[in-house]
Amino acid sequence: MGQLIGEATGFVSVPVHTPIAGKVAAVGRFPHPLGGEQEAIVIEGDGTDDWHESVVARENVDSLTPSEIKDIVRGAGIVGLGGAAFPTHVKLSPPESKPINTAILNGCECEPWLTADHRLMVEKPDEILKGFLLIVKGLGCERGIVGVEANKPDAVEAMRAAVSAGSGLKVVALQVKYPQGAEKQLISATLGRQVPSGGLPMDVGVVVQNVGTALAVYEACHLGRPLTRRVVTLTGNPLARPANFMARVGTLVSSLVDQAGGLEGDVAKVVSGGPMMGVTQFTLDVPVIKGMSGILFLGPSEIDVKSPDPCIRCGHCVHSCPMKLLPTTIEKFVMAEQIGKAVDIGLNDCIECGSCAYVCPSRRRLVHQFKYGKYIAWERKKAAQEKSEKEKKT
Amino acid sequence: MRERLIVSASPHVRDDVSVEKVMYGVVIALVPALAGSIYFYGMRAAFLTLLAIVACLLTEAVIQRMRGVPVTIRDGSALVTGILIAFNLPPGVPWWIPVIGSIFAIAIGKQIFGGLGNNPLNPALVGRAFLMASWPVHLTTTWLSTKGGTLSGTALHGIDAVAQATPLAVLRKASDIVADPSSTTHQLVQAREVLTDLGSADTIVNLFIGNVGGCIGETSVLLLLVGAAYLLYKHLIDWRVPGAYILTVAVLAWIFGGPSGLLTGNALFHVLSGGLILGAFYMATDMVTSPVSPKGMIIFGVGCGVLTAVIRLIGGYPEGVSYSILLMNVATPLIDRHTRPKKFGEVKKSG
Numbered sequence: 244m245g246q247l248i249g250e251a252t253g254f255v256s257v258p259v260h261t262p263i264a265g266k267v268a269a270v271g272r273f274p275h276p277l278g279g280e281q282e283a284i285v286i287e288g289d290g291t292d293d294w295h296e297s298v299v300a301r302e303n304v305d306s307l308t309p310s311e312i313k314d315i316v317r318g319a320g321i322v323g324l325g326g327a328a329f330p331t332h333v334k335l336s337p338p339e340s341k342p343i344n345t346a347i348l349n350g351c352e353c354e355p356w357l358t359a360d361h362r363l364m365v366e367k368p369d370e371i372l373k374g375f376l377l378i379v380k381g382l383g384c385e386r387g388i389v390g391v392e393a394n395k396p397d398a399v400e401a402m403r404a405a406v407s408a409g410s411g412l413k414v415v416a417l418q419v420k421y422p423q424g425a426e427k428q429l430i431s432a433t434l435g436r437q438v439p440s441g442g443l444p445m446d447v448g449v450v451v452q453n454v455g456t457a458l459a460v461y462e463a464c465h466l467g468r469p470l471t472r473r474v475v476t477l478t479g480n481p482l483a484r485p486a487n488f489m490a491r492v493g494t495l496v497s498s499l500v501d502q503a504g505g506l507e508g509d510v511a512k513v514v515s516g517g518p519m520m521g522v523t524q525f526t527l528d529v530p531v532i533k534g535m536s537g538i539l540f541l542g543p544s545e546i547d548v549k550s551p552d553p554c555i556r557c558g559h560c561v562h563s564c565p566m567k568l569l570p571t572t573i574e575k576f577v578m579a580e581q582i583g584k585a586v587d588i589g590l591n592d593c594i595e596c597g598s599c600a601y602v603c604p605s606r607r608r609l610v611h612q613f614k615y616g617k618y619i620a621w622e623r624k625k626a627a628q629e630k631s632e633k634e635k636k637t
Numbered sequence: 638m639r640e641r642l643i644v645s646a647s648p649h650v651r652d653d654v655s656v657e658k659v660m661y662g663v664v665i666a667l668v669p670a671l672a673g674s675i676y677f678y679g680m681r682a683a684f685l686t687l688l689a690i691v692a693c694l695l696t697e698a699v700i701q702r703m704r705g706v707p708v709t710i711r712d713g714s715a716l717v718t719g720i721l722i723a724f725n726l727p728p729g730v731p732w733w734i735p736v737i738g739s740i741f742a743i744a745i746g747k748q749i750f751g752g753l754g755n756n757p758l759n760p761a762l763v764g765r766a767f768l769m770a771s772w773p774v775h776l777t778t779t780w781l782s783t784k785g786g787t788l789s790g791t792a793l794h795g796i797d798a799v800a801q802a803t804p805l806a807v808l809r810k811a812s813d814i815v816a817d818p819s820s821t822t823h824q825l826v827q828a829r830e831v832l833t834d835l836g837s838a839d840t841i842v843n844l845f846i847g848n849v850g851g852c853i854g855e856t857s858v859l860l861l862l863v864g865a866a867y868l869l870y871k872h873l874i875d876w877r878v879p880g881a882y883i884l885t886v887a888v889l890a891w892i893f894g895g896p897s898g899l900l901t902g903n904a905l906f907h908v909l910s911g912g913l914i915l916g917a918f919y920m921a922t923d924m925v926t927s928p929v930s931p932k933g934m935i936i937f938g939v940g941c942g943v944l945t946a947v948i949r950l951i952g953g954y955p956e957g958v959s960y961s962i963l964l965m966n967v968a969t970p971l972i973d974r975h976t977r978p979k980k981f982g983e984v985k986k987s988g
Binding site for chain 2: 427431437438439440442510511512513514518519520521522523524525526539541545546547548552553554555556557558559561562565566567568569571572588589592595597600601602603604605606608610611614
C-alpha cells in the first residue's frame with residue numbers, strides 16, 4: 244500500500260500510488276466519474292493492509308525547506324481535494340513575478356449537501372493546521388487565514404482551539420452564502436480583493452487550498468504517506484444511512500453505497516460532487532477519484548425534468564450571479580451561436596456555480612448553454628492558434 | 638435504483654419557482670384593487686374585467702393553435718394582461734371595448750413577436766393605445782362617479798365640464814384657465830377655488846382610498862399599494878422601477894406643476910391621481926419589457942417619470958402613464974446594452 248504505480252509525465256500532473264496492498268491484476272479502460280472511460284489499474288488485494296517500504300515517517304519536519312516541501316507534495320501525488328483536483332505543487336510554485344503574501348485555507352464546503360470538509364475540520368483540526376502551516380511555509384508567505392462558513396460553529400471552534408499562539412494563523416467565520424467556497428468569492432470575502440477577470444488568485448497575491456488538501460500535505464510530510472484516500476460524503480434521501488467515508492481512491496462507488504446501508508428509495512439521478520456543480524453518473528461502477536468530494540443520490544421527485552419556459556427577463560439570474568454577469572443575455576448569444584459576443588460580455592468569467600439556473604422561474608438550462616459555449620469558444624481559439632502556427636511554418 | 642439514470646448538466650436542484658408562480662403572484666396582488674373597483678363602480682367593473690380576461694385567454698389559445706406551438710394559457714401571463722387591460726379602461730365603456738383591446742393586445746402586442754418573453758412592448762398597454770387611437774371618445778368620456786363620491790374629486794362645478802372629468806382633467810382645465818391671459822376675473826377666481834379644493838386634505842384622502850373617478854383599476858391607491866407590498870415582499874418586482882418612476886413624477890410635479898410659478902406644484906396630488914401607482918407598480922415593472930440590470934431599472938423608472946410629467950404638464954393629454962411606459966419599453970434594449978453591470982474582477986483596459 245502506498246507504492247508508486249503511475250509516474251507523472253508533465254509538470255501539471257501527479258503520480259499515482261496504490262491505495263491497497265496487493266498486486267496489479269489488470270490495466271484497462273474503465274468508466275470514469277467525469278464521463279467516458281479512462282485507463283485504470285486494477286489492484287488485487289492480498290488481504291494485508293501494510294504500507295509499502297517506501298512509506299517512512301519523517302522526524303525533522305520543521306527543518307524542511309520550501310522546495311523540499313514542494314517535492315514531497317508532488318511525490319505524494321497531492322491534488323486539490325476541493326473538487327477540481329489541480330496539482331497542489333503547481334499552486335505552490337507561483338512564478339517569481341507573482342509574490343504570494345496570503346494563503347487561505349478553504350473550509351467553506353463548496354456546495355450544499357456535502358459535509359466532507361466540515362467533518363474533517365471537526366475531527367482532525369490539528370493535522371489540518373499542521374498541513375496548512377507547511378503550505379504557508381512552502382509558499383514563503385506572511386500569513387495564513389482559515390475561512391469557515393458561519394453555519395459550522397463546531398468547525399470554527401475546533402479550528403480556533405487548534406490554532407497555536409504565534410503560528411500566524413487566523414480563523415475567520417464567513418457569511419453563509421453559496422458559492423462562498425468558490426476560490427474568487429472566498430478571497431473577496433476574506434480579504435476584500437477581487438481576482439481580475441481572466442486571472443488567477445496569485446494575481447492578487449493569494450493561494451487557496453482546501454482543508455482536505457492540507458490534511459494530505461500533513462500526512463505526506465509528517466507520515467510519509469502518499470495521497471491514497473480522501474473523505475467522500477455519501478448523501479441524498481434515497482440513501483439508507485448517509486455518511487462521510489474515509490474512502491480509498493479507486494474504491495467503487497457501488498461498494499461505498501453498500502457500506503452506507505444501500506439504497507432505500509427510488510434513485511433517478513446520481514451526482515459526483517454536489518447538487519449545484521456535480522457531474523451526473525450513468526453507473527455506480529465508477530471509482531472514487533482524488534477530486535470526488537461526494538456522491539449525491541436524488542429521487543424522482545427531487546429532480547427537474549420539465550422542459551424550460553421562455554425567458555421572461557425577470558432578472559433573477561442577474562441578481563444571483565456571484566460574478567456579476569448577465570446570464571440571460573449570455574444565454575441568448577450562445578443559443579444564437581454568437582459565441583464571440585457571449586465571450587465579450589463574460590462567458591469565460593462564468594464559474595458554472597449554477598446559481599442563475601437555480602433561481603430561474605423558467606427553468607432555463609443556463610449552465611448547460613454556458614458549458615457548451617465555452618467549449619465552442621475553446622475549440623475556435625485552438626483552431627485559430629493551429630492555423631496561425633501553420634502559417635508561420637509555411 | 639433505476640436501470641437508466643438521468644444524465645444532465647448541473648445544477649441538479651432548482652428553487653421552487655416558475656413562470657406560473659410569478660404570474661399568479663401578480664394576479665393575487667391585483668385582487669384587492671379589483672375588489673375595490675367593484676365596490677366603487679359596481680358589478681360592471683367585474684363584468685368588463687371578466688370579458689377582457691376571457692378575450693385574452695381565447696386569443697392566446699387560438700393563435701398558439703394556429704402557430705402550432707403548445708397552448709400555454711395556464712401560465713397566467715394572458716390572465717395578467719386581461720386584468721390590466723380592463724384596469725386601464727373607464728368603467729363606463731361599452732362591453733366590446735375590452736374585448737377588442739384584448740384581442741389586439743395578445744395578437745399584435747404579444748403573439749406576433751413569438752409570445753411570452755419576446756414582446757418588446759407591454760401587451761396591455763399596446764391594447765390600450767390601440768383603443769385610445771381608435772375610439773378616443775369612449776376612452777375619455779365614459780367615466781363613472783364612485784358610489785358616494787364625486788367623479789372629479791371636487792364638488793365645485795364652476796368650470797365647464799368639471800362634472801364629466803377626472804381629477805387630472807379638472808386640474809388641467811383649471812391650470813389652463815389660470816395660465817390663459819384672456820381668462821375673465823370670474824373664471825380665474827373659480828379656477829383658483831377648484832385648484833385649492835383639489836389640493837385640500839379631503840381630496841387627497843379621497844384619491845388615496847379611491848373615492849374619485851378614473852379607470853377601473855387605478856382608482857384606489859391604498860389597495861394598489863397593498864398589492865404592491867405583496868409583490869415586493871415576494872420579490873416579484875424590484876423597488877427600483879416604481880421608486881424611480883414615482884419619485885421623478887413627484888419632484889417634477891413639485892417643481893413645474895404649480896399654477897403660480899416654480900416649486901409650487903402639488904406633488905402628492907400628482908402621485909395619487911391618474912394611473913401612476915397602477916402603472917409604476919404593475920406595468921412599468923413588467924419583467925419582459927423592462928431592463929434587467931439594477932442601473933438600467935433606475936434609468937427606466939426616471940425616463941418613465943420624466944415622460945409622464947412632460948405629458949401631464951405640457952402635453953396634449955391630461956394623463957401620460959401608458960404612453961410613457963410604452964416609450965420606455967422601446968428604449969429597454971438600448972438601456973440594457975449600456976448598463977451592463979461591471980463584472981466581478983473587471984479591470985479597466987489600460988492603453
